[in-house]
Amino acid sequence: MEALRAFKFKKENTIIDRADPRVRVLLSVSLAALSLYAQSVEKQLLVILAVVVVAAVARRAGKLARVVKVALPLSFVIFVLNWLVGPRADLIQPLVLALRFLALSTSLSLFFMTTSPDELSLLLESMRLPREYSMLVTMSFRFVPTLALDVEAVMHALQSRGLELERGGIVKRVKNYLYLMVPLIVYEVRRSLMAAEALEARGFGSPRPPTRYQELRAKKSDLFLSFLIALFIVFFLML
């Protein structure tokens, strides 16, 4: 639930929010790529530090903390599994992999925290993705917070009929959570059919290309931010 809530977009008045979404995608993808490239603990920590700094500038430190809270247990599992599979004496490689997972999840969630579904749609269309697909991606992100509310509603409904989700062994708990799946899938399929009908009723799919209220135009500040990102990449690669 915490992870789903992290996708809820809220506009802030920061330099990151005002930046062109293409700069934001460049920033997130660059940080993720640097994390994939880096093979040392120090470099992974540097990527994570950069993510934290950007999140603080974007006033999203609290939200990032929630993502970390969800990603940390998985990071720990990655560490343990790699430690068990690899040579026992080597703690560095499992640690790098665990930190890489943390860096990837935080850097990519940084983009979704600072980008509204509308900006995402504009971004995808500017990348020449067909409108049907860009709408598909946008709608998926748009409905993540709604899905979180639905999960909560279904959980409450089942708990109200005596289902104790957190009771019993691990198998019983997993089985309990499976009860959530049927109403959720049925409800979301119904919702998506209704959304599709509503879109078509308002002219979606018309052969004429749609006009846009907003268009993406790079400003001087965007070029400056892109320059800073390039500078960071060069500095990182020289380390």
Next chain:
Amino acid sequence: MVIRVRDLYYTYPGGIEVLKGVNLEVYRGEILAIMGENGAGKTTLIKHFNGILKPTRGQVIVKGIDTRHASIAELSRIVGFVFQNPDHQLFAETVYEEVAFALRNFGYPEHIIESRVRWALNLMDLWKYRSKSPFSLSVGERKRLTIASVLAYDPEIIVLDEPTAGQDYLQKEKISEILRLLRLMNKTVVMVTHDVEFVTEHVDRVALMAKGRILGIGPPQEVLCNTHLLREARLMAPQLVKISLILRKHGILDDEKYAWRADSLALKLAEVLRGGADGSSPSL
């Protein structure tokens, strides 16, 4: 008294304070309606009755149990909750299994489950669909199925969230029948609704809410005739009250008691109309 709410405050994790010092008492065997504008905190309040939400401050006591120290499952045996949207709670492969779900969770033996499911489905006129998928039923039938799945385990208190929302006249009549039946069974019913006409007919008391507080509570004949309270709760008065206001505005109805007592006004109007039909001139 079966539910006592004392100085209840509730703040959602996002920081929005929805309930601000609610005090309420619900008595055994009564039907209570909670009404008010959207966002007044009605659903948040009733979600405290079976422990789905725990108070940020204050207390909710259900049959002597402080909800802060009881699990949802524990409280659900006493308080049956029927959610507004049936699609949020239906999941089983068959209607029969849907109703049996709660009974199994509460550990009833199979022969009891069978008789309780049969009873609840017959009561809601759904026994003929027992082998069908709940998702193949109509909206009204799905709503009745959710009520059956709660009635099956015989909770003492039943909470209905917007039972008449999106229901046609026939379905509303069926819900009215269910309420009459619950009254006969001496169940305590708490419902959240916006339907003033429905409330006028079926409930013993109405609590009006706005901005996380209870503005007023009392019999519908009194509360729903109080135009100041209704305006504050952003509710429309029942038609009978509207008639009384129009009659007063035109100087036809002078006696103030008819303006504030919808039931007295209805009797008076019937009396006058009968007089008019007999040929004598109607007068109030």
